[in-house]
Amino acid sequence: MTGAPEEIVRHAARTLMAGRRLDTGTLATELGISRATLFRRAGNRDAILGDALAFLGRRTLAAIEREHDARWAEGGPADRLRSLAVSEDFRYALSAAGPVRRLLAEEPATAIRVLTDPQGRVQPRVVEAYTELFQRDVDEHGLVPKIPVPLLALAVVRLGESFLYSEVLAARAPDLEAATTVIDALVRSVFGIDGT
Numbered sequence: 001m002t003g004a005p006e007e008i009v010r011h012a013a014r015t016l017m018a019g020r021r022l023d024t025g026t027l028a029t030e031l032g033i034s035r036a037t038l039f040r041r042a043g044n045r046d047a048i049l050g051d052a053l054a055f056l057g058r059r060t061l062a063a064i065e066r067e068h069d070a071r072w073a074e075g076g077p078a079d080r081l082r083s084l085a086v087s088e089d090f091r092y093a094l095s096a097a098g099p100v101r102r103l104l105a106e107e108p109a110t111a112i113r114v115l116t117d118p119q120g121r122v123q124p125r126v127v128e129a130y131t132e133l134f135q136r137d138v139d140e141h142g143l144v145p146k147i148p149v150p151l152l153a154l155a156v157v158r159l160g161e162s163f164l165y166s167e168v169l170a171a172r173a174p175d176l177e178a179a180t181t182v183i184d185a186l187v188r189s190v191f192g193i194d195g196t
Contacts, residue, residue, distance in 0.1 A: 003033035008042040012052035016099035021106070022049050049103075050114045050121030056099060057090075057122065061129055064089045081141075083133040084187055088180050091160050095176055108168040116161050123161075127153050134187070143191045152190050156183055 011031060015022055024045050028038040042048050068086050094100055103111040115122050130153035138145060145152060163179035166172050188194075 003031045003037060003041060005041050007031070008038065008048065009051045009055050012042075012048050013055050016049075016052055016056065016102075019098060019102065022052070024048065046110070046114050047121060049110070050117075053099065053103075053114065054122045054125045056097070057094070057126065058129070060093050060097070061086070061090050064093065065133075081137045081187065081191075081193075083130075083137045084180075084184050086133055087130065087156065087160070087183065088176075091164060091176055091179060094164055095174055104165060104168055112165060112168055115165065123157060127157050130157055138191070143193075146190050146192065152187065156187065159183055159186070 008027070008031060012022055012027060015027065022045065024035055024038055027048070028035045031038070033041075038048075042051065064086055068082055068089070072082060100111075100115070103114070114120060117123060127150070131150045134145075134149045134153055134156075137143060138149060159182060160179060162169060163174055163176060163182075166174050
C-alpha cells in the first residue's frame with residue numbers, strides 16, 4: 001500500500017462499513033505508514049472520517065440516481081420530480097446506513113460536527129450533489145426557480161439534516177415522512193409547481 005490520499009479514504013470507508021471505529025493509529029498501521037504521514041496526506045480524524053463518509057454517501061447517491069434513471073427510462077413516475085424522489089431515497093438510505101447510525105450513537109458530537117459543518121468534508125459535497133440534482137430538473141422541465149438553485153440545495157440539505165439527525169439535535173426520533181412532506185412542499189414552491 002502506498003498510503004495515497006484516495007487509498008486512505010477508501011480504507012477508512014471499508015473500516016466504517018465493517019462496523020469498526022475509525023482510529024487513526026490503527027488506520028496508519030494497516031496502511032503501513034506513520035500517523036504523521038497519515039495526517040500530512042489526509043488530515044486529522046475528522047477530515048478522514050468526513051472524506052470516508054462523503055465517499056460512501058456519493059457512492060450511495062450515485063446508485064440511487066442510476067436506479068431512478070432506469071425507472072424513468074421505462075416510463076416511471078411522471079407525477080414527481082426526479083430530484084425529490086432521489087433525495088427522499090437518499091435520506092432513507094442515510095437513516096439506515098450503519099456507519100452513520102453508529103457514529104450518531106457512539107460519538108454524537110463528532111457525528112454532528114463531521115456531518116453538518118458547512119466548512120467540513122460532508123455537507124458541502126452533499127449540497128453540490130443536490131445542486132446538480134435540482135439543476136437537472138430545472139433544465140429538463142424548463143423550471144424557473146424563485147431562488148438560486150445552490151441556495152435551494154443548501155436549504156434542502158439543512159432541512160434534511162434536521163430530520164435525519166434529530167435524535168442528537170433535538171432529542172426526538174427522526175421523522176422522514178415529515179421531512180419528505182416539508183422538503184417536497186419547499187421545492188415545489190420554489191419551482192412554482194402547483195398541486196400536491
